[in-house]
Amino acid sequence: MNSMTDAKLSPGDTIGILGGGQLGRMIALAAGRLGLKCHVFCPDEASPAFDVSAEKTVAAYDDEKALRDFAGKVDAVTYEFENVPGETADILASLRPVRPGPRALSVSQDRLSEKTFLRDAGIPVADFESIDSQNELDDALTRFGGRGVVKTRRFGYDGKGQIMIRAREDAQDAFSRLGHVPTILEALVTFEREISVIVARGLDGTARAYDVAENVHENHILKTSTVPADIRSATAAQAREIAERIADALGYVGVMGVEMFLVRSGEEERIIVNEIAPRVHNSGHWTEDACLVSQFEQHVRAVAGWPLGTAERHFDVTMENLIGHDADAWHDILSDPGARLHLYGKAETRAGRKMGHVNRLRPIKP
Amino acid sequence: MNSMTDAKLSPGDTIGILGGGQLGRMIALAAGRLGLKCHVFCPDEASPAFDVSAEKTVAAYDDEKALRDFAGKVDAVTYEFENVPGETADILASLRPVRPGPRALSVSQDRLSEKTFLRDAGIPVADFESIDSQNELDDALTRFGGRGVVKTRRFGYDGKGQIMIRAREDAQDAFSRLGHVPTILEALVTFEREISVIVARGLDGTARAYDVAENVHENHILKTSTVPADIRSATAAQAREIAERIADALGYVGVMGVEMFLVRSGEEERIIVNEIAPRVHNSGHWTEDACLVSQFEQHVRAVAGWPLGTAERHFDVTMENLIGHDADAWHDILSDPGARLHLYGKAETRAGRKMGHVNRLRPIKP
Numbered sequence: 001m002n003s004m005t006d007a008k009l010s011p012g013d014t015i016g017i018l019g020g021g022q023l024g025r026m027i028a029l030a031a032g033r034l035g036l037k038c039h040v041f042c043p044d045e046a047s048p049a050f051d052v053s054a055e056k057t058v059a060a061y062d063d064e065k066a067l068r069d070f071a072g073k074v075d076a077v078t079y080e081f082e083n084v085p086g087e088t089a090d091i092l093a094s095l096r097p098v099r100p101g102p103r104a105l106s107v108s109q110d111r112l113s114e115k116t117f118l119r120d121a122g123i124p125v126a127d128f129e130s131i132d133s134q135n136e137l138d139d140a141l142t143r144f145g146g147r148g149v150v151k152t153r154r155f156g157y158d159g160k161g162q163i164m165i166r167a168r169e170d171a172q173d174a175f176s177r178l179g180h181v182p183t184i185l186e187a188l189v190t191f192e193r194e195i196s197v198i199v200a201r202g203l204d205g206t207a208r209a210y211d212v213a214e215n216v217h218e219n220h221i222l223k224t225s226t227v228p229a230d231i232r233s234a235t236a237a238q239a240r241e242i243a244e245r246i247a248d249a250l251g252y253v254g255v256m257g258v259e260m261f262l263v264r265s266g267e268e269e270r271i272i273v274n275e276i277a278p279r280v281h282n283s284g285h286w287t288e289d290a291c292l293v294s295q296f297e298q299h300v301r302a303v304a305g306w307p308l309g310t311a312e313r314h315f316d317v318t319m320e321n322l323i324g325h326d327a328d329a330w331h332d333i334l335s336d337p338g339a340r341l342h343l344y345g346k347a348e349t350r351a352g353r354k355m356g357h358v359n360r361l362r363p364i365k366p
Numbered sequence: 367m368n369s370m371t372d373a374k375l376s377p378g379d380t381i382g383i384l385g386g387g388q389l390g391r392m393i394a395l396a397a398g399r400l401g402l403k404c405h406v407f408c409p410d411e412a413s414p415a416f417d418v419s420a421e422k423t424v425a426a427y428d429d430e431k432a433l434r435d436f437a438g439k440v441d442a443v444t445y446e447f448e449n450v451p452g453e454t455a456d457i458l459a460s461l462r463p464v465r466p467g468p469r470a471l472s473v474s475q476d477r478l479s480e481k482t483f484l485r486d487a488g489i490p491v492a493d494f495e496s497i498d499s500q501n502e503l504d505d506a507l508t509r510f511g512g513r514g515v516v517k518t519r520r521f522g523y524d525g526k527g528q529i530m531i532r533a534r535e536d537a538q539d540a541f542s543r544l545g546h547v548p549t550i551l552e553a554l555v556t557f558e559r560e561i562s563v564i565v566a567r568g569l570d571g572t573a574r575a576y577d578v579a580e581n582v583h584e585n586h587i588l589k590t591s592t593v594p595a596d597i598r599s600a601t602a603a604q605a606r607e608i609a610e611r612i613a614d615a616l617g618y619v620g621v622m623g624v625e626m627f628l629v630r631s632g633e634e635e636r637i638i639v640n641e642i643a644p645r646v647h648n649s650g651h652w653t654e655d656a657c658l659v660s661q662f663e664q665h666v667r668a669v670a671g672w673p674l675g676t677a678e679r680h681f682d683v684t685m686e687n688l689i690g691h692d693a694d695a696w697h698d699i700l701s702d703p704g705a706r707l708h709l710y711g712k713a714e715t716r717a718g719r720k721m722g723h724v725n726r727l728r729p730i731k732p
Contacts, residue, residue, distance in 0.1 A: 035709025343401025
């Protein structure tokens with residue numbers, strides 16, 4: 001523990017954000033409300049977060065000089081994506097507090113480290129094995145009953161970098177099709193629902209989990225998050241407790257998304273953690289309107305070393321991502337009194353691109 | 367009615383804001399959420415709104431070239447203060463839609479025009495007379511029973527530019543003390559409470575008034591706004607209806623603050639309109655947390671020509687301005703789960719300077 005690790009920001013200080021997409025933009029908007037400045041670092045000149053931030057740096061994430069200049073101008077650093085290169089994080093962490101810390105990044109960037117960390121922390125995960133060759137894959141599949149998902153250890157997202165194996169022929173050349181990179185094999189989980197928990201943990205160790213969201217994906221991209229999830233209240237409490245336990249085990253500071261599967265056997269509901277995202281999370285966008293303190297504000301508070309706010313929820317809600325031309329419906333959405341529109345200011349509408357989201361609110365069902 | 371007057375913005379378009387203080391800042395934050403860009407025009411290099419806006423122009427309000435360049439880069443223009451010079455508004459209005467329109471500015475900049483407009487529209491106001499000399503003042507005071515408030519017609523704010531006359535000696539040299547400028551004499555109103563209504567009116571003529579706030583001033587600066595005001599529901603409905611009527615009579619587009627006095631005679635409650643502010647208003651900051659759609663978002667929607675949102679309120683609330691060193695309590699405020707902190711990012715704390723505000727929320731009393 002050194003003084004930099006403990007550093008707290010003051011109003012008027014500057015948060016540096018790596019990544020200039022919609023998540024960085026929403027962090028910056030939340031920071032602005034609290035009187036903090038943001039400085040966004042992103043290689044893409046057309047970054048949506050630039051438009052709502054005091055300062056920007058357009059440079060590559062491995063541009064050491066630009067990183068050092070950036071660190072010199074900010075009071076703490078955070079990031080909106082988990083694939084921040086380790087060296088980038090190390091350079092910045094030597095100069096300024098980086099929150100969440102580099103450990104959260106290194107654990108979550110590698111599926112093997114992530115799963116191993118979770119299992120060691122007593123968190124329920126699917127069985128998994130490290131796979132470094134086609135032979136290892138074939139051997140492991142024997143132990144997994146011939147079924148499983150083989151995933152690259154790094155840089156997978158939105159269903160990319162993984163192959164589902166339901167029969168022996170699915171496994172053929174799988175290691176080569178994934179590019180001869182380190183992978184893991186995970187047991188197939190027959191789940192009833194996908195759920196997630198957004199948890200915030202402050203510099204003082206306080207952890208606050210939001211209510212559980214139930215997520216629906218389309219083409220491997222999140223389509224909707226509905227809160228509350230249609231699960232038992234004891235299961236929901238357990239999901240939140242698991243998320244808080246993970247944050248504690250990592251000594252985490254900031255907001256984290258924890259993706260889980262709900263597995264049912266008869267009346268029994270069981271939770272399996274799928275993955276963690278060391279950042280604000282798409283499945284937490286509902287907090288912007290259904291709670292007084294959004295995940296973005298919680299993240300800003302944590303990164304600043306400030307007290308967390310309440311995670312209390314005041315509405316039932318369904319968040320719907322506006323993907324590609326979904327966003328063309330903005331005018332109708334604005335006309336609906338129960339709908340809260342969020343647009344990201346992206347210049348170009350492309351298929352599969354997240355352009356915004358809408359939170360549809362309902363009174364809390366007693 | 368021409369096509370510029372009717373112009374509607376699209377997501378990604380730019381709103382130009384004259385004035386870079388906290389009101390401009392909060393407009394920009396609301397615009398950011400809706401995917402709009404802001405370009406702030408302000409002579410002060412240290413303007414809080416710059417930090418959350420895509421573009422800025424640092425220039426004087428009478429710099430015609432800078433105004434024309436600014437107009438060329440934005441899709442509509444609004445402002446955060448009512449003393450925008452008429453010529454500035456005219457230059458901009460010749461190039462881009464200015465919302466609220468120049469008429470709202472000219473009416474509200476001159477207390478005589480304002481009071482005359484209100485009286486002609488059938489809105490209850492205190493008796494008043496135009497005063498252009500000490501002789502006229504002395505004469506008028508005779509008709510007003512020797513009592514009244516003499517106010518400069520232009521540029522008064524926070525109690526500046528006015529003299530209270532309760533006895534003949536108060537009137538002595540009043541005209542000269544106010545600088546030999548055109549003034550008006552208003553009858554003294556013995557009021558029980560100060561209240562205000564924030565009303566939004568869209569390009570399509572829809573008007574939406576928020577609930578009535580009860581305001582407390584200290585040293586002529588707003589200290590708190592509490593909602594609901596402690597008045598009868600019929601009186602509250604009347605106050606909102608008056609605000610909507612004023613907006614309609616002006617053909618107003620945007621958010622307006624209407625300050626009123628509540629006058630009591632026995633059981634009877636009567637409303638007198640004191641003044642209108644053609645902009646988002648300090649007594650409407652409570653809408654940011656107690657409503658889903660804040661006054662800032664309503665203003666952005668109106669300026670963009672978009673549908674207004676609901677003005678429904680979900681909490682009882684007291685907004686407290688953080689003036690000068692009040693803002694030093696930011697850490698305690700953040701620790702209070704019922705308190706929502708807003709800071710303006712002003713570099714220097716000065717006595718009397720609005721540094722932020724806090725909304726203290728309570729469940730709605732049935």
